[in-house]
Amino acid sequence: xxxxxxxxxxxxxxxxxxxxxxxxxxxxxxxxxxxxxxxxxxxxxxxxxxxxxxxxxxxxxxxxxxxxxxxxxxxxxxxxxxxxxxxxxxxxxxxxxxxxxxxxxxxxxxxxxxxxxxxxxxxxxxxxxxxxxxxxxxxxxxxxxxxxxxxxxxxxxxxxxxxxxxxxxxxxxxxx
Numbered sequence: 232x233x234x235x236x237x238x239x240x241x242x243x244x245x246x247x248x249x250x251x252x253x254x255x256x257x258x259x260x261x262x263x264x265x266x267x268x269x270x271x272x273x274x275x276x277x278x279x280x281x282x283x284x285x286x287x288x289x290x291x292x293x294x295x296x297x298x299x300x301x302x303x304x305x306x307x308x309x310x311x312x313x314x315x316x317x318x319x320x321x322x323x324x325x326x327x328x329x330x331x332x333x334x335x336x337x338x339x340x341x342x343x344x345x346x347x348x349x350x351x352x353x354x355x356x357x358x359x360x361x362x363x364x365x366x367x368x369x370x371x372x373x374x375x376x377x378x379x380x381x382x383x384x385x386x387x388x389x390x391x392x393x394x395x396x397x398x399x400x401x402x403x404x405x406x407x
Contacts, residue, residue: 301386301387301389301404305387305404306389309389309392309402309404310392311392312392312393312394312395314348314392314402315348316348316349316350316395316402317341317344317346317347317348317349318337318340318341318346318348318349318350319349319350319352320333320334320337320349320350320351320352321352322334322351322352322353322354322368323352323354325368327367327368327371330368330372331375334351334372334375334376334379335379335380335381337349337351338379338381338384338385338403338405339381341405342381342384342405345407346405347404347405347407348402348403348404348405349402349403349404349405350391350395350396350400350401350402350403351372351400351401351402351403352396352399352400353368353369353372353399353400353401354366354368354369354399355369355398355399369399372401373388376388376403383406384405384406385403385404385405385406386404386405386406387402387403387404388401388402388403388404389401389402389404390402
């Protein structure tokens with residue numbers, strides 16, 4: 232590990248002068264950085280005496296994305312349009328909040344009723360230069376499904392067949 236050059240030290244000093252601490256406790260002034268990297272000094276505990284140490288929050292495990300766990304038989308049936316959806320959710324006329332609520336309720340009902348295939352009608356994406364205000368639901372639906380509390384119940388998300396809306400619709404296949 233190399234040390235900082237005098238120019239880099241001067242630049243770093245300017246950067247550190249602009250930083251505001253998050254706490255209101257006064258922070259000790261940092262000494263100039265040494266030219267050569269040496270052993271790191273021990274950390275100084277700035278907490279007042281008598282305050283019990285906080286236990287660190289457990290880190291949230293990263294949530295895996297929706298696993299595409301369909302076999303080739305399912306994919307062939309979906310591409311051919313031979314799968315009939317158990318539930319249809321039409322999101323036309325919704326804003327982002329009500330669309331998310333509709334998707335969440337539909338996933339909940341489908342899980343309770345042991346339904347397997349949902350058809351989400353999101354509408355076709357509108358071409359054009361930004362700021363196009365249409366197609367926001369379509370753009371957000373994959374992220375919503377990946378962040379949903381029902382994510383573990385979703386086996387796959389696929390584009391719908393033309394007879395079910397094509398590019399304006401999605402199949403959401405739930406696990407058994």
